[in-house]
Amino acid sequence: MPVVSHLFEPIKLRDLVIRNRAWVSPMCQYSATDGVPDDWHLVHLGQFATGGAGLIISEATAVVPEGRISPQDTGLWNDEQVAAWRRINDFLHAQGAATGVQLAHAGRKASTSAPWEGGQTVPASEGGWETVSSTANAFGNNAAPRALTEAEVAELPAQFAAAARRAEQAGFDVVELHFAHGYLAHQFYSPLVNDRTDRYGGDFDNRVRVLLEITDAVREAWPADRPLFARISATDWVEGGWTGEDSVRLSRLLAERGVDLVDASTGGAVPKAEIPISAGYQVRFARQVRTGADVPTAAVGLITSPEQAEEIVASGSADAVLLGRELLRDPHWPLRAADRLHADNIWPKQYERARRI
Numbered sequence: 001m002p003v004v005s006h007l008f009e010p011i012k013l014r015d016l017v018i019r020n021r022a023w024v025s026p027m028c029q030y031s032a033t034d035g036v037p038d039d040w041h042l043v044h045l046g047q048f049a050t051g052g053a054g055l056i057i058s059e060a061t062a063v064v065p066e067g068r069i070s071p072q073d074t075g076l077w078n079d080e081q082v083a084a085w086r087r088i089n090d091f092l093h094a095q096g097a098a099t100g101v102q103l104a105h106a107g108r109k110a111s112t113s114a115p116w117e118g119g120q121t122v123p124a125s126e127g128g129w130e131t132v133s134s135t136a137n138a139f140g141n142n143a144a145p146r147a148l149t150e151a152e153v154a155e156l157p158a159q160f161a162a163a164a165r166r167a168e169q170a171g172f173d174v175v176e177l178h179f180a181h182g183y184l185a186h187q188f189y190s191p192l193v194n195d196r197t198d199r200y201g202g203d204f205d206n207r208v209r210v211l212l213e214i215t216d217a218v219r220e221a222w223p224a225d226r227p228l229f230a231r232i233s234a235t236d237w238v239e240g241g242w243t244g245e246d247s248v249r250l251s252r253l254l255a256e257r258g259v260d261l262v263d264a265s266t267g268g269a270v271p272k273a274e275i276p277i278s279a280g281y282q283v284r285f286a287r288q289v290r291t292g293a294d295v296p297t298a299a300v301g302l303i304t305s306p307e308q309a310e311e312i313v314a315s316g317s318a319d320a321v322l323l324g325r326e327l328l329r330d331p332h333w334p335l336r337a338a339d340r341l342h343a344d345n346i347w348p349k350q351y352e353r354a355r356r357i
């Protein structure tokens with residue numbers, strides 16, 4: 001039978017079958033208490049599951065408290081957080097969605113207020129903390145971080161691995177390593193940020209070393225039958241910064257270590273970058289990594305119409321698309337998209353009477 005819609009064709013990664021390729025991009029909600037997701041997260045993520053998304057990747061979730069972007073970020077460093085995520089995962093699974101968690105450490109971009117409160121550094125007197133990084137230089141107007149010692153850098157893989165073990169207990173199907181957007185891992189591989197002179201700084205191999213060590217530790221801790229993703233910033237969009245070619249090289253190394261899919265985003269290392277924002281502006285990096293490193297990819301960034309999403313998958317630019325803001329506007333986007341693309345009916349029976357084709 002001919003494939004009607006590539007977007008709604010299931011995909012298998014390791015032992016996980018995901019019902020379609022329209023996925024939810026991780027989106028911080030800045031709404032947790034002590035790292036514990038609550039009813040907001042259940043309803044927010046739940047609407048994407050009833051809305052037909054194939055995979056729902058939960059927001060940047062800190063592996064240690066000081067890795068949170070804001071004091072209200074979610075985490076996976078204790079059992080209370082595991083139990084809260086478990087409840088959410090159970091609901092999403094009951095609706096047929098696969099679930100992922102994005103494991104993160106914000107480094108010098110940590111300890112800031114929510115965007116709607118200005119996104120500035122939160123002082124210790126108001127619940128903030130000293131941030132750490134590859135460097136002692138600040139990001140923009142944020143407070144300056146403390147540069148991690150070599151011994152402290154070597155502890156990061158175990159922190160990510162412990163969170164991956166908790167992600168398994170919480171019932172997630174996928175772990176995504178957050179290596180993008182100027183957060184801690186990116187603070188190591190971007191030559192614009194990393195000014196170290198030890199084995200974690202200098203040439204390409206040294207700058208990606210900690211990423212590979214984190215990947216090895218997580219792959220070891222995370223069940224062999226479950227997929228591991230990595231989100232990277234495929235370019236810094238700055239002369240002299242990280243490039244698409246660097247991303248191909250890194251992705252090959254990640255794939256060799258058991259990363260099953262590279263999620264190709266961009267930017268975030270430094271405040272001053274000329275980003276040519278337009279429809280699907282990052283798709284070409286998903287394509288470059290997919291063809292150059294021979295690894296499955298997901299494309300993200302201003303993907304908003306079913307036809308655009310279908311074309312990205314059908315043309316081989318990416319194996320799946322991740323939608324962010326469009327799904328906040330319309331959490332049921334996949335239901336409508338399936339009808340527009342003449343895929344099988346995926347509407348929940350409870351909503352059948354609202355279906356118009």
Ligand SMILES: Cc1cc2nc3c(=O)[nH]c(=O)nc-3n(C[C@H](O)[C@H](O)[C@H](O)COP(=O)(O)O)c2cc1C
Nearest residue numbers: 025026027028059060300301302303323324325326
């Ligand atoms: C409210 C909000 C929160 C976000 N939080 C995260 C996050 O936790 N991790 C991440 O990698 N990207 C985050 N992003 C970026 C999105 O995942 C996505 O890459 C970006 O919005 C571009 O896709 P879009 O044009 O479909 O929104 C966030 C975006 C928004 C709008």
